[in-house]
Amino acid sequence: MGPGVLLLWVWACAGPTGTSLPPELSQAEVTRMFKDFMIQFNRTYRSPAEQHRRFGIFAQSLSTARWLQETELGTGQYGVTRFSDWTDEEFRGVFQSPPPPAMPQxxxxxxxxxxxxxxxxxxxxxxxxxxxxxxxxxxxxxxxxxxxxxxxxxxxxxxxxxxxxxxxxxxxxxxxxxxxxxxxxxxxxxxxxxxxxxxxxxxxxxxxxxxxxxxxxxxxxxxxxxxxxxxxxxxxxxxxxxxxxxxxxxxxxxxxxxxxxxxxxxxxxxxxxxxxxxxxxxxxxxxxxxxxxxxxxxxxxxxxxxxxxxxxxxxxxxxxxxxxxxxxxxxxxxxxx
Missing domain, CATH: 3.90.70.10 (Cysteine proteinases)
Structure with a gap:
C-alpha cells in the first residue's frame, strides 16, 4: 500500500471517534499537514494501523504546540518538527537523561x-x-x-x-x-x-x-x-x-x-x-x-x-x-x- 493510499485510509478512520483533532483545524487540514510532515521528514510506517496511531500523535502534538504558542510570553514559535509523530515518552526516552544528583553551589x-x-x-x-x-x-x-x-x-x-x-x-x-x-x-x-x-x-x-x-x-x-x-x-x-x-x-x-x-x-x-x-x-x-x-x-x-x-x-x-x-x-x- 503506497503513502497516498495510506493517507486516505488515515483520513477515513481518524474522525471524531478515532483521533482527537485540534478544535481550530479541520480534519482535512490536519491530514494535509500530516502528509506534508511525512514528505518533509521522509516518514514511512510499517502498517496502516501504525500510521493511524502516528497520525493521532501528530494531531496531539499540534494541539500542544498551539497551546505553547497561545501561552508564549516571548517571541518563540512552536509547531511541526521532526518529533511531531513521537509520543512524549519516546521523546524523553531518546533525548533525556535521568535526574541529576544534588550538587553544592x-x-x-x-x-x-x-x-x-x-x-x-x-x-x-x-x-x-x-x-x-x-x-x-x-x-x-x-x-x-x-x-x-x-x-x-x-x-x-x-x-x-x-x-x-x-x-x-x-x-x-x-x-x-x-x-x-x-x-x-x-x-x-x-x-x-x-x-x-x-x-x-x-x-x-x-x-x-x-x-x-x-x-x-x-x-x-x-x-x-x-x-x-x-x-x-x-x-x-x-x-x-x-x-x-x-x-x-x-x-x-x-x-x-x-x-x-x-x-x-x-x-x-x-x-x-x-x-x-x-x-x-x-x-x-x-x-x-x-x-x-x-x-x-x-x-x-x-x-x-x-x-x-x-x-x-x-x-x-x-x-x-x-x-x-x-x-x-x-x-x-x-x-x-
Missing amino acids: APRRPRGKLPTSCDWRKAGAVTAVKNQGQCRSCWAFAAVSNIESLWNIHFHQPWNLSVQEVLDCSWCGAGCQGGYAWDAFITVLHLRGLTSEAAYPYKGREVKCQQNRKPVAYIQGFQLLPQDEEEIAAHIATEGPITVTLNSAVMKHYKKGISQPLVKNCSPDQVDHVVLVVGYGTVSTRPYWIIKNSWGERWGEKGYYRLYRGRNACGITRFPVTATVHNTEGLRGEIKC
Whole structure:
C-alpha cells in the first residue's frame, strides 16, 4: 500500500471517534499537514494501523504546540518538527537523561561590568552543530563542544573532537543511556585528553573503547558555576561557552524565536537535557541565551535555541558546568568574544 493510499485510509478512520483533532483545524487540514510532515521528514510506517496511531500523535502534538504558542510570553514559535509523530515518552526516552544528583553551589566571584552581548560563534570559537541520533548522548556532545570551544579560544585550534571516545571509554557515565557533563569531563581527565572526530568518528551507539588513540586536546579539570544568570553570563563573556542542563519539554515543539514558556509548561525543577550555551544577547529589550543543541541543523534555528534570560527559564541555572583549559604553552593570544 503506497503513502497516498495510506493517507486516505488515515483520513477515513481518524474522525471524531478515532483521533482527537485540534478544535481550530479541520480534519482535512490536519491530514494535509500530516502528509506534508511525512514528505518533509521522509516518514514511512510499517502498517496502516501504525500510521493511524502516528497520525493521532501528530494531531496531539499540534494541539500542544498551539497551546505553547497561545501561552508564549516571548517571541518563540512552536509547531511541526521532526518529533511531531513521537509520543512524549519516546521523546524523553531518546533525548533525556535521568535526574541529576544534588550538587553544592559554586561560590560567586568578583566581576566587572557585564558586556551587553556575546556570541562565540562570531569569534569562530564554536564548531558545527552535530546530531546525536537515537543515542542519549547529549551529555557527551555538550561537554565535548565545551572543550572544543575552550581549546579554540586558548590555542586557536578548531578541533572537532571525538564524542564516540567519551561514550566508549566513559569512566562513570552510562553511554547511550544518558549522563551528565561532569561524567564526560571525568572521562577526558582519565583518558588524559581526547582524540579527533576524524580519528574516532561518531557511530550513535556504544562500541569497544579503542586503545590506539592519540589525544589532540586536553583539560585541566572542570568546575560548577554559581546558579545565577548574571554570573553565568559574566563567565561566558570572559571565559567561553559552558554546559547547562535544561527542561527540554518545549524544545520538542520549538521552531524559532526567543522561547519564554510559562513555568508550568517548562518547570525549572525537571531538568533533563544537556546543551552548550555559546552566548547571550537582547532583542527589543528581551534578553536571551544562545544555545547550541545536538539534534542536527534541521531543528530549531539551524540547530540553535534562543531561550529567555533572567528568570531561570526551564531551569538553566540548575547545573552550569564547564571544563577548565589554560594556555600554559606560550602560544598565540586568546581570542575574545
